[in-house]
Amino acid sequence: MIAKDCKRLALFGLPVLILIYTAASFYRDILPVGPPAHDEPKSAAPWEKGNHMEVFSASTHDRKYFPIDFGEIKGMNPNIIPHPHLEETWIVVAQESRGPDVQDPVFAEIACNAAFRDGTLRCISPPARLPIAPTAGDKCTGELAFFGLNAGPHDARVLYGPDKPYVVYGSNSALTCFGQWIHDFRELVGAWADDDGDDEEGEKGEEPEPQETPDLFRAATELQRPAAHAYGAVEKNWFPFWDRAGRMYVHYDMSPRRVFARIHADGSAGEDLATATAAADARCLARYVPALPPALESVHQATNSLSVTMCRRADPRCVPGAHNTFVLAVWQHKTFYRFHGVYEPYAMLFRRDAPFAVHAVSRRPLWIHGREEHRDRQTSDMMYVTSVSWKHAGLKYHGFLDDELVLGFGIEDRDSGGIDLVAGDLLANLGLCDD
Known part of the structure; x- marks a missing residue:
C-alpha cells in the first residue's frame, strides 16, 4: 500500500512525507471525512458477523481462510491464479510491502509459484519482482504532487480472460495523475513458455468463445475512459469483462452509478453503455444494499470478473446459455468509523449481453470465516x-456452480490471505433484480 510505504521515502524530507500521506488518502480513501469520531452517525452497514452471510473454506481443517506466506518479503493485495502447467501450484502476485527502514521510492509487484503447506499458501521459491516498467506523466500537481515521484505499479489485479491472463495496475498517466494500465501477463512471467494454446475446459454444450486477438496488450497499454467521462485524479480497480461473443469491455465504476464501455486494442474506449440500464440497476441495488450516508461510507470496485453458469457441471442437463450464464464480480461497501476502515464484500452478477444489466446481488455482505470481531x-x-479466480488449472474465465473459486484479500494493511470455496456457496444468498 502507498500508505504503508510512506516512511521509506523519509529521505525526501517532511514536506514530501505530508504529500505522501495526502496522496495515500486519495488512493486508499483512508482519511475520515465528516464529523469526528465522538459525533459519528450510526452506520447503515452493521459490523457484527450476524448481519452477514458467512462463507467457509473448502480445504482448511478449521474451515477458516488460509494465510499467504511470501517468505522474507511481505506482500499486500494478493492475486491467486492456477499455474497453467504445474499441478497443485498457484501463481501469487502482490504489492511488495517493505519496512520503514527501506529507503526506496520504487514500487513493485512481486510474484511466485506457491503451494499449500500446513494450511498456508507458501511461495515455493523467493518472490521476484514483475518487470513492469515505470510510466511517466505530468498531471500530478498540488496535493497530488507526491504521485509525480512514484515509480512502478500499484495494486495490480491478475486475472484470466477467456484465453489468456492479464495484469491491470495503477501507474502514472498521460491522461490524469494516476491511471490504469493493462498488460498480457504472459509477457512478464515464464509460466506460459510452453503454452500449447488449448481451449478452456468445460464449455459443456456451448459454442466456443471467439479467440482473443493473440497480440492484444503484448505491451503495457493505458486504459481510457469513454470520451464523455472525466477522469478521476487517481483511478483504481477498473476490471475487464467479456461478453458472450468474447469481446472485451472495461467496468470503471460502481458508484454513484455503473460505468462501462467496449475497450479497443489501443486502450481507447467506446461510449458508456451503462446509461441504458442505470435506472433498473439503481432500483435493484437499492433493494439489497444499505443507502450511503453523506460521509464515512463509500462503494468501491474490488475484484476482476469471471463468467459463471448457474447450474452444476456434474448435471448433464446443465448447458450454458444466455439464460443461465452471467458475469461475476465482487465489490465492497467501505465504512470508516472510529478511525478504522472496514470493507463489506458483495457478489454481483450481471448479464453477458449489452446493456449488461445487473441480474443479482448478495442480499447480505459476505463474512469470510476467520475474520474477527x-x-x-x-x-x-x-x-x-x-x-477471484477459478481454483483449478484448466479453468480460465468460465466455470459452474460446483467448481471451486479462490478469493485473495488483504488483512489490516499487514497480511495477505485467501479462501477457497465452491462457487455455489459464494452465490447462495443472491437477491434477484426481477423478484
Whole structure:
C-alpha cells in the first residue's frame, strides 16, 4: 500500500512525507471525512458477523481462510491464479510491502509459484519482482504532487480472460495523475513458455468463445475512459469483462452509478453503455444494499470478473446459455468509523449481453470465516477482497456452480490471505433484480 510505504521515502524530507500521506488518502480513501469520531452517525452497514452471510473454506481443517506466506518479503493485495502447467501450484502476485527502514521510492509487484503447506499458501521459491516498467506523466500537481515521484505499479489485479491472463495496475498517466494500465501477463512471467494454446475446459454444450486477438496488450497499454467521462485524479480497480461473443469491455465504476464501455486494442474506449440500464440497476441495488450516508461510507470496485453458469457441471442437463450464464464480480461497501476502515464484500452478477444489466446481488455482505470481531471497539478485521479466480488449472474465465473459486484479500494493511470455496456457496444468498 502507498500508505504503508510512506516512511521509506523519509529521505525526501517532511514536506514530501505530508504529500505522501495526502496522496495515500486519495488512493486508499483512508482519511475520515465528516464529523469526528465522538459525533459519528450510526452506520447503515452493521459490523457484527450476524448481519452477514458467512462463507467457509473448502480445504482448511478449521474451515477458516488460509494465510499467504511470501517468505522474507511481505506482500499486500494478493492475486491467486492456477499455474497453467504445474499441478497443485498457484501463481501469487502482490504489492511488495517493505519496512520503514527501506529507503526506496520504487514500487513493485512481486510474484511466485506457491503451494499449500500446513494450511498456508507458501511461495515455493523467493518472490521476484514483475518487470513492469515505470510510466511517466505530468498531471500530478498540488496535493497530488507526491504521485509525480512514484515509480512502478500499484495494486495490480491478475486475472484470466477467456484465453489468456492479464495484469491491470495503477501507474502514472498521460491522461490524469494516476491511471490504469493493462498488460498480457504472459509477457512478464515464464509460466506460459510452453503454452500449447488449448481451449478452456468445460464449455459443456456451448459454442466456443471467439479467440482473443493473440497480440492484444503484448505491451503495457493505458486504459481510457469513454470520451464523455472525466477522469478521476487517481483511478483504481477498473476490471475487464467479456461478453458472450468474447469481446472485451472495461467496468470503471460502481458508484454513484455503473460505468462501462467496449475497450479497443489501443486502450481507447467506446461510449458508456451503462446509461441504458442505470435506472433498473439503481432500483435493484437499492433493494439489497444499505443507502450511503453523506460521509464515512463509500462503494468501491474490488475484484476482476469471471463468467459463471448457474447450474452444476456434474448435471448433464446443465448447458450454458444466455439464460443461465452471467458475469461475476465482487465489490465492497467501505465504512470508516472510529478511525478504522472496514470493507463489506458483495457478489454481483450481471448479464453477458449489452446493456449488461445487473441480474443479482448478495442480499447480505459476505463474512469470510476467520475474520474477527472486536466488540470493545465496535468493529471487526479490515479484510479487503482483491481477486477471484477459478481454483483449478484448466479453468480460465468460465466455470459452474460446483467448481471451486479462490478469493485473495488483504488483512489490516499487514497480511495477505485467501479462501477457497465452491462457487455455489459464494452465490447462495443472491437477491434477484426481477423478484
